[in-house]
Amino acid sequence: MKDRKPVKKSIICFVFVIMLMGLWDRYSPTGFIKWDLYFPLNSNLPSKSSAQLLQVHFLDVGQADSMLLQQGEEVMLIDAGNNADASLVVEYIKNHNISSLKYVVGTHPHEDHIGGLDAVIQHFDVQNVWMPKVSHTTKTYGDVLQAVKEKGLKITAPTAGSTFSLGAAQVHILAPNSDTYEGLNNYSIVLKVTYGSTSFLFTGDAEALSEQEMLQAGFDVSANVVKIGHHGSRSSTSIEFLQAVKPAYGVICVGTDNKYGHPHEQTLELLQQHKVDIFRTDINGNILAESDGQNITWRFAK
Numbered sequence: 079m080k081d082r083k084p085v086k087k088s089i090i091c092f093v094f095v096i097m098l099m100g101l102w103d104r105y106s107p108t109g110f111i112k113w114d115l116y117f118p119l120n121s122n123l124p125s126k127s128s129a130q131l132l133q134v135h136f137l138d139v140g141q142a143d144s145m146l147l148q149q150g151e152e153v154m155l156i157d158a159g160n161n162a163d164a165s166l167v168v169e170y171i172k173n174h175n176i177s178s179l180k181y182v183v184g185t186h187p188h189e190d191h192i193g194g195l196d197a198v199i200q201h202f203d204v205q206n207v208w209m210p211k212v213s214h215t216t217k218t219y220g221d222v223l224q225a226v227k228e229k230g231l232k233i234t235a236p237t238a239g240s241t242f243s244l245g246a247a248q249v250h251i252l253a254p255n256s257d258t259y260e261g262l263n264n265y266s267i268v269l270k271v272t273y274g275s276t277s278f279l280f281t282g283d284a285e286a287l288s289e290q291e292m293l294q295a296g297f298d299v300s301a302n303v304v305k306i307g308h309h310g311s312r313s314s315t316s317i318e319f320l321q322a323v324k325p326a327y328g329v330i331c332v333g334t335d336n337k338y339g340h341p342h343e344q345t346l347e348l349l350q351q352h353k354v355d356i357f358r359t360d361i362n363g364n365i366l367a368e369s370d371g372q373n374i375t376w377r378f379a380k
């Protein structure tokens with residue numbers, strides 16, 4: 079009889095701890111599935127099927143690139159817009175209940191790709207930072223190095239031909255294939271992400287020279303969706319490369335009335351001739367492609 083009270087107390091404590099764990103899980107961006115196990119009938123939770131999708135967000139960052147990929151609980155960010163887009167990119171990621179990024183990729187050191195990268199590295203738990211082996215003299219580039227250092231991280235340059243996992247998706251590195259180039263664009267890290275029978279190709283600002291190298295290396299560049307190289311510039315998307323990629327869809331990340339005249343008319347004509355359906359951040363705003371491993375569906379938010 080003496081022990082009865084403490085036993086009751088410990089039962090109450092145990093139940094309370096379990097409830098707290100449940101609450102913590104509910105608000106933890108990575109805890110949804112666990113919560114689902116405790117309360118399988120709670121209909122307010124995201125359906126389990128969202129964990130079975132590869133979600134690819136093309137953020138509208140004007141004349142710049144930023145793509146957010148999520149499969150299961152693993153997330154990759156490819157580029158982070160201009161310096162002025164830093165808070166936009168950080169808020170976008172936060173709004174999707176993401177606190178941890180497995181990979182943060184700066185395709186090459188131009189501002190319209192790495193501008194917001196320092197802020198992303200500062201605000202989130204980052205496991206890997208990928209950038210090509212080339213430096214730049216700008217403050218923007220220095221800021222990224224500083225943020226990497228302050229977080230105790232190291233920049234690595236993934237080798238063309240290597241493969242990594244993003245949840246149940248595979249990330250294949252296709253470029254760069256040389257040690258040195260004249261311009262920074264051809265240093266772009268090019269990634270192909272495959273999920274089930276679907277595939278996405280992210281080309282940064284890689285130009286015809288790098289495209290040629292990928293073909294010469296014998297890489298399978300074919301993809302259902304391609305992020306059109308260099309904002310639709312005529313310096314990228316060579317005919318040979320486009321015919322090898324054979325995309326059904328192309329996404330052009332581009333700003334309204336930009337000073338470069340991107341996307342170039344001849345690139346648009348080439349894509350039209352090859353029956354590529356085009357989406358553009360200047361027209362469609364934020365673009366979300368979702369793959370269930372077999373089909374790709376599209377959503378837009380202007």
Ligand SMILES: [Zn+2]
Pocket residue numbers: 142143188190191283308309
């Ligand atoms: Zn660019």
Ligand SMILES: [Zn+2]
Pocket residue numbers: 186188262263283
């Ligand atoms: Zn560039």
